Amino acid sequence: MSKIELLSPAGNPQKLRTALAYGADAVYASVNHFSLRNRASMDFDMETFAESIKYTHSLGKKLYVTINGFPFNAQLDRAKEHLRTMASLKPDAFIISTPGMILMSKEVAPEIPIHLSTQANVLNHLDAKFYHELGVERIVTAREISLNDLKEIKDKVPSLELEIFVHGSMCFAFSGRCLLSALQMGRTPNRGSCANDCRFPYKLYVENENHGTLLRLEEDPDVGTYIFNAKDMNLASHLKEILDSGCIDSLKIEGRTKSAYYAGITAKAYRTAIDDYNVGNFDADIYQRELHTTKHRGFTDAYLLSKPFDKRNTQKHDNAISTGSHEVAGLVEGEDAYFMCKYKIYPDEEVELVLPTKTIDEVDNDIGTIYKRDNIYYLKLKKIITQKGKELESVHSGNVNPIQLPVKLPRYTFLRKQIQESVFEV
Numbered sequence: 001m002s003k004i005e006l007l008s009p010a011g012n013p014q015k016l017r018t019a020l021a022y023g024a025d026a027v028y029a030s031v032n033h034f035s036l037r038n039r040a041s042m043d044f045d046m047e048t049f050a051e052s053i054k055y056t057h058s059l060g061k062k063l064y065v066t067i068n069g070f071p072f073n074a075q076l077d078r079a080k081e082h083l084r085t086m087a088s089l090k091p092d093a094f095i096i097s098t099p100g101m102i103l104m105s106k107e108v109a110p111e112i113p114i115h116l117s118t119q120a121n122v123l124n125h126l127d128a129k130f131y132h133e134l135g136v137e138r139i140v141t142a143r144e145i146s147l148n149d150l151k152e153i154k155d156k157v158p159s160l161e162l163e164i165f166v167h168g169s170m171c172f173a174f175s176g177r178c179l180l181s182a183l184q185m186g187r188t189p190n191r192g193s194c195a196n197d198c199r200f201p202y203k204l205y206v207e208n209e210n211h212g213t214l215l216r217l218e219e220d221p222d223v224g225t226y227i228f229n230a231k232d233m234n235l236a237s238h239l240k241e242i243l244d245s246g247c248i249d250s251l252k253i254e255g256r257t258k259s260a261y262y263a264g265i266t267a268k269a270y271r272t273a274i275d276d277y278n279v280g281n282f283d284a285d286i287y288q289r290e291l292h293t294t295k296h297r298g299f300t301d302a303y304l305l306s307k308p309f310d311k312r313n314t315q316k317h318d319n320a321i322s323t324g325s326h327e328v329a330g331l332v333e334g335e336d337a338y339f340m341c342k343y344k345i346y347p348d349e350e351v352e353l354v355l356p357t358k359t360i361d362e363v364d365n366d367i368g369t370i371y372k373r374d375n376i377y378y379l380k381l382k383k384i385i386t387q388k389g390k391e392l393e394s395v396h397s398g399n400v401n402p403i404q405l406p407v408k409l410p411r412y413t414f415l416r417k418q419i420q421e422s423v424f425e426v
Helices: 012-020 047-058 073-090 099-108 125-134 147-156 180-185 235-246 260-278 284-291
Strands: 004-011 027-030 062-066 093-096 114-116 138-140 161-168 205-208 213-216 232-234 248-255 326-331 338-341 351-354 368-373 376-381 412-419
Touching: 004 012, 004 260, 012 027, 012 047, 027 047, 047 062, 093 099, 093 368, 099 114, 099 125, 125 138, 125 147, 138 260, 147 161, 147 235, 161 260, 161 326, 232 338, 235 260, 235 284, 235 338, 260 284, 260 326, 260 351, 260 412, 326 351
Parallel strands: 004 027, 004 248, 027 062, 062 093, 093 114, 114 138, 138 161, 161 248
Antiparallel strands: 161 232, 205 213, 326 338, 326 412, 351 376, 351 412, 368 376
């Protein structure tokens, strides 16, 4: 049986709890210091971060702190103090990018394991051995690495843990080594403030230097000019090959800035895939249907099983709009008989329930019905009634009143509606 870890993003306390509820073994998160996701990290303060570590540990699971920014000389004293502060909260590891920060961590917090960030771009066993001898227990390898190279690293350095990204946004540059945002917006990607300039459309021009003529290049309809926009990684269909290799210790999902729904559904899909693999019942279509309900830029299986120059489908040139087959209609925020509307719901409308548990009781009462069809639970509200007892003709996302359910549902249950067909080839 595979003992591989499933590691999910935690951009705020709600996303953290959602990912853990849907099957993540561990989460990674940070406060707004020395992290490459400053925008996400602003949703944690020191108090909520400390509480989140305690909560994660209460479930027997792990939390890794991302401290993977690239500090200047003037910031080293602050970085050292930050390491001390984070160590006092007793996380399960630090995720660090640079040799200097590794040495500093070993000095001020020798009891905290060190994981090497993907920003270090490890692609071979010599670099892996170097960092392992420096004190790194786990390496988050570059997204551009192949499964064969991972096998060789594990063979050469068997005591080193290997973690790979299996899902989420990809950078058009080499593992985040991009200066586009810094050049155009003054926001440095490797210091946590990427402006995502690669997601924008660009107009292309050609100039004749002899007489200064400048012409705009016209593209075919629907081709577009999103020339840097990478599709999202999705390796769920290849999970069997990854697990069969026996060289991977942790599967990592990208997405601290994404929604709680994304955190829950990606954890659920990959948790199911791992569990199914362990009982010899792997079915990629099941996991892909779930993953395609989330917002995404189109999916690619990236480079783990093929060389980068062999791929011609990793960019999405027509637009950068995230699409998904479903819309989140509601969320059960507490373990009670109410939900908050996130889209729009009408009486007698069938809404799918996505649960952090495998089963719930079916019910039929004056408020509504919950029933199961084709192994999926559905809800139909006969009446839309607020917590204060007011009956509505419909409810929309702008309504901040909790809406009654026919029965209590598990916390972090999602209500969702299909808005388009799910078509996938990943």
